[in-house]
Amino acid sequence: MPIVLIVAEQQPDGNLRKASLNAISAGKQLADKAGAELHLVLLGKEPAKVADELKGSGAKAVHLGAAAELEHYLAETYAPAIAALAQELKADYVGMASTAQGKDLMPRVAARLKSAMATDITAINGSGADVTFTRPMWAGNVFAEVKLTTPVKVFTVRATEFAAAAGGQGAAEVKTFAPKVEASKTKFVEFKEVKSARPELTEARVVISGGRGTKGDFKEIEALADELGAAVGASRAVCDAGWVPNDLQVGQTGKVVAPALYIAAGISGAIQHLAGMKSSKTIVAINKDAEAPIFQVADYGIVADLFKVLPELRQELAKLK
Amino acid sequence: MKILVTAKRVEDPESKIKVKPDGTGIVQEGLKYKINPFDEIGVEEGLRLVAKHQGEVVVVSIGGKEVQEQLRHALAMGAHRAVWVNHTGPLDQLAIAGLLQKVTEKEKPDLVILGKQSIDDDQNQVGQYLAEFLGWGQATFASKVESLESEQEKNKVPAVTLTADGKAVRVVREVDNGLATLECQLPAVVTTDLRLNQPRYASLPGIMKAKSKPIEELTPAKLGVDVTPAIQVLKLSSPPARKAGIKVPDVAALVDKLHNEAKVV
Structure with missing residues (x-):
C-alpha cells in the first residue's frame, strides 16, 4: 500500500x-x-x-x-x-x-x-x-x-x-x-519571539489589518482587535517602514490568511496583499480613496477616514453584545 | 569574498497576469520583464558584502538570450561579471538547482545568495535544493532587525555579517512568530526575504560600464545536467472571482450588514 x-x-x-x-x-x-x-x-x-x-x-x-x-x-x-x-x-x-x-x-x-x-x-x-x-x-x-x-x-x-x-x-x-543525525555546518544562535496576547494571524476568526493610511498609528486598529478578539495584520509597506513587526505582514510573501472576517483599514490593496487575504469569507475595506483596488475584492466598503470609522465601529460593535 | 548571486527573469510584479483561454500558459502580450525582486535584493546584499570585505560578485541567470537583460541590470548595479546558462524551454527546480550546482562548483564562491522565491513560480525551493546538492549550510529568508528606514540601511551596511574569524556568516531569518539567528560555516547558501535591504538603482555610469563587462555563456549540455522536467504543469486557471461587493454609506449600515447579512459579528 x-x-x-x-x-x-x-x-x-x-x-x-x-x-x-x-x-x-x-x-x-x-x-x-x-x-x-x-x-x-x-x-x-x-x-x-x-x-x-x-x-x-x-x-x-x-x-x-x-x-x-x-x-x-x-x-x-x-x-x-x-x-x-x-x-x-x-x-x-x-x-x-x-x-x-x-x-x-x-x-x-x-x-x-x-x-x-x-x-x-x-x-x-x-x-x-x-x-x-x-x-x-x-x-x-x-x-x-x-x-x-x-x-x-x-x-x-x-x-x-x-x-x-x-x-x-x-x-x-x-x-x-532513532533519527539519523548528521553533523551540521550551521549553528543555531538564538530565537527572538515576538510575543502577542492576540490570536495567531493564520488561526484567528477575525483579522484587522492596517496599511499606509494608518501612518504608523495602530492604536485604533488594536483597540478594535481587542473588542473583537481579533488578530492584527499589516500591509507590506508598514512592515517595511518598521512601524509594526514583520511577522504581521499579510500577503503572498507574508502570511496567507482566510478568516471569517477581514477588515482592511487604510490598505490600498496591492496584488501581493490581495493574494494573502482574498480567501477570507467576508472582507471589509475602509479607505479614503474610492478608487483603491481593495474595494474590488471587498464585500463591504466605506470610503472614509479610518481614524473616524474605527472608533465608531468599535462603539457600534460593543452595543451588539 | 567571492559571491555568486542569481538574476531570474520574471514578469514585472506590477503587471496584470492573465491566463490564456486554453489554460496552456499566460498571456505574454504587453508584459514587461524584470529581475526577480528577491534576486535583486540578493545582488544588493552581495554588493554590500564585497564593498566591506573586498572581492567579487558574479551573477548567474538561466534562460534564452533575453535573460542577458537581467544580467546587464545586475552588472549595472555593480556586479563584476556574469554567467549565462543558455536554455529555452521549461525548467523545474530540480533542474535549476542542478545547473546552479555545476556553476557553483566551477566558480567556487564563498557564498551563494538567491531570492527566497521567484515571483512567477512562487515555489521557494531552489536555494534549499542547491544547499543540499552542495552539502552546504543554508540560511533561508534572510532579514534584519533594523527597518528599511534605519541608519544602517541608509549607510548600506550589509545585514549578513561575517564572524570575527571570517569563516562563517551570521544571518537573521524571518520565521513564524519572530526572528531566528543562525551561523553558517562558509561556503554557504543564503536566500533573501523582503526586508533584507532596499536595492540600489543602477547609475548612468554603472549602466555604461555594464555594457563592457563580460558575460560567459554555458549550456546544460556543457555543464552535464539533464534538465528534463519532473514537474508537469497540466493546466493553468484563474482564481474564482469574488462577487462584486457594495459600498455602505456609514458605520451603522456596515454593522447592520456584518450582523444581519454576513452574520460574522
Missing part, C-alpha cells in the same frame, strides 16, 4: 504548531485519493510531549524521533532524519504545512530524495497514481494543476485551504525511532 508521510511541527515553546493539523487533514485527503496509508513524523528533543494530540488525526502511525541534537530546528539536521525515515517506510508522498519551517525544510528533504516538489498546495485532484496538486503561482493570480513524476513526491500545504484534522485521542499507533 502507498504511504503518505506528513511532518508535524513543534513550536519553539514545545507546543504543536496548529497548521500541522491542517497539513494532516490534507495528508488524509491525499491518502484516501491515492489509496494510501497516512503516517506522521515528529522530530525534536522531546517530541513525545505533543504525540497525544496527533493520535486522533486518522493516521495509522505517529513516528517520534527524539535526539538531543534536534532540540533547535535546523534544515540540515532535520532533513536527513526525515529523508531516512521516508526511505525506510518507502513513503510515496512526503508533506508538511507551508510554515516558515515547512518552506525551509521540505525542499532540502526533496533534494535528498531526488524528488520534485509542489509548494503551497491548495487542492488534491484525481485518484490512484494519477493524483495531481493545485498550487498558486504569480501571487495567487494563477492556479496551476501540476503532476510530480518522481517516485517520491514532496509538497507543502497551504493551511487555510484545508480544515484542521481532529486532535486528541484516537487509534494511531505511536512508534519511536
